[in-house]
Amino acid sequence: MNLxxxxxxxxxxxxxxxxxxxxxxxxxxxxxxxxGVPLGILITRWPALNKPILGGANVIQTIPSLALFGFxxxxxxxxxRADRMAIFALTLYALLPLIQNTYAGIKGVDPAVxxxxxxxxxxxxxxxxxxxxxxxxxxxxxxxxxxxxxxxGLATIAAAIGAGGLGEYIFRGLAMVSNAVILAGAIPxxxxxxLADFGFGxxxxxxxxxx
Amino acid sequence: xxxxFAIEFRNVSYRLDGSRELLHGLSxxxxxxETLVLLGKSGSGKTTSLKLINxxxxxxxxxxxxxxxxxxxxxxIRLRRMIGYVIQEVGLFPHFTVERNIALVPxxxxxxxQRIAQRVRELLSLVGxxxxxxxxxxxxxxxxxxxxxxxARALAAxxxxxxxxxxxxxxxxITRAEMQKEFASLQKRLNxxxxxxxxxxxxxxxxxxxxxxxxxxxxxxxxxxxxFLKSEEPFTRAYVAAFGSDLRx
Numbered sequence: 001m002n003l004x005x006x007x008x009x010x011x012x013x014x015x016x017x018x019x020x021x022x023x024x025x026x027x028x029x030x031x032x033x034x035x036g037v038p039l040g041i042l043i044t045r046w047p048a049l050n051k052p053i054l055g056g057a058n059v060i061q062t063i064p065s066l067a068l069f070g071f072x073x074x075x076x077x078x079x080x081r082a083d084r085m086a087i088f089a090l091t092l093y094a095l096l097p098l099i100q101n102t103y104a105g106i107k108g109v110d111p112a113v114x115x116x117x118x119x120x121x122x123x124x125x126x127x128x129x130x131x132x133x134x135x136x137x138x139x140x141x142x143x144x145x146x147x148x149x150x151x152x153g154l155a156t157i158a159a160a161i162g163a164g165g166l167g168e169y170i171f172r173g174l175a176m177v178s179n180a181v182i183l184a185g186a187i188p189x190x191x192x193x194x195l196a197d198f199g200f201g202x203x204x205x206x207x208x209x210x211x
Numbered sequence: 212x213x214x215x216f217a218i219e220f221r222n223v224s225y226r227l228d229g230s231r232e233l234l235h236g237l238s239x240x241x242x243x244x245e246t247l248v249l250l251g252k253s254g255s256g257k258t259t260s261l262k263l264i265n266x267x268x269x270x271x272x273x274x275x276x277x278x279x280x281x282x283x284x285x286x287x288i289r290l291r292r293m294i295g296y297v298i299q300e301v302g303l304f305p306h307f308t309v310e311r312n313i314a315l316v317p318x319x320x321x322x323x324x325q326r327i328a329q330r331v332r333e334l335l336s337l338v339g340x341x342x343x344x345x346x347x348x349x350x351x352x353x354x355x356x357x358x359x360x361x362x363a364r365a366l367a368a369x370x371x372x373x374x375x376x377x378x379x380x381x382x383x384x385i386t387r388a389e390m391q392k393e394f395a396s397l398q399k400r401l402n403x404x405x406x407x408x409x410x411x412x413x414x415x416x417x418x419x420x421x422x423x424x425x426x427x428x429x430x431x432x433x434x435x436x437x438x439f440l441k442s443e444e445p446f447t448r449a450y451v452a453a454f455g456s457d458l459r460x
Contacts, residue, residue, distance in 0.1 A: 110300075115302060119267055119294075209305050
């Protein structure tokens, strides 16, 4: 059976697994933005936290994903449902690019602009929301872009713990020694990654202030 | 009764977190409505002194008084909003239009939008910019236009005090001379208390009511432009000599 026949016969399942995949990536990226951006802001304010936070996020990156999924299996609330474990792990991996880019984006704002704002009596909060974050937005979006593309690939491994997504086909194909089934998972995953890259790329360009 | 000086330094020293002292025992006053020029070489402490006034830095010893009250006691946000601040790099917000840049302080002070719009029009004409520039972004302006917007932004909420840190230093010589003349005539009308930092003696002579000469974080002399040119004090003479003999013309 070739790839095309397999995908046509299982088109509903292909759609379902793709949606699952998007869910895993979407939710985990969203959570990592909610956590990572404030952490990135935090370390611009308290440089002492810079090393522990960036170092911690770096260490997480070095844990092989399959091993991290394995570690989570016996965890209480996470271990109960595979998708929770997958989302948790993907969130952890996405943190580094988000913290790093938020930090770099804010630090990259022209110091003269910040000093002018501060000198005119803007409060820290006004400076952050009206000046630093808007000017760092392009760089932060670039971080979300990287995180998403990495997540789309990593999420295929989540199928190993039964979290679903397009990795199902890849693992099934490996077991069946069927290239067609592997590709039925790999090709849609690659397309998702490219679309995410392209979409966030457009967003990044439109939100980066011209200078 | 208003305090005698708009700004007063009382035996002010400044040290940057445990490193060497940058300013040593500065004492002087700035009278209301005068333009005091802080003149000196790079690293003489002019900019640091300026930043002590709007509390972007605070003294290690002594007090800086604004309107008779120490900057330590001022609410820092209130203090800065009554002091206009213009810097050499201008520091316009690149993601704001000219209009929003000028309107910055009125906006955070919650002025009604009609009053803001009117004020922006007034300021554009005051600094000699066409009204149609209001909708432009800073990247679409020339260096001279940017600095005019910087001056307009600093004047927006009509602060009684204006701090200017080499505001015309990055401009080409022709634009620079033009801006200096315009600022001199603007200052005659506005009557603000101005502290102006420069290393350019010609600029100081043109704009100053009094010139404060600084060297290595110390105040060497404080005198009117006429006194400055005639002074026998060696540091002042050296500064005058460095600028050549055609200054009196």
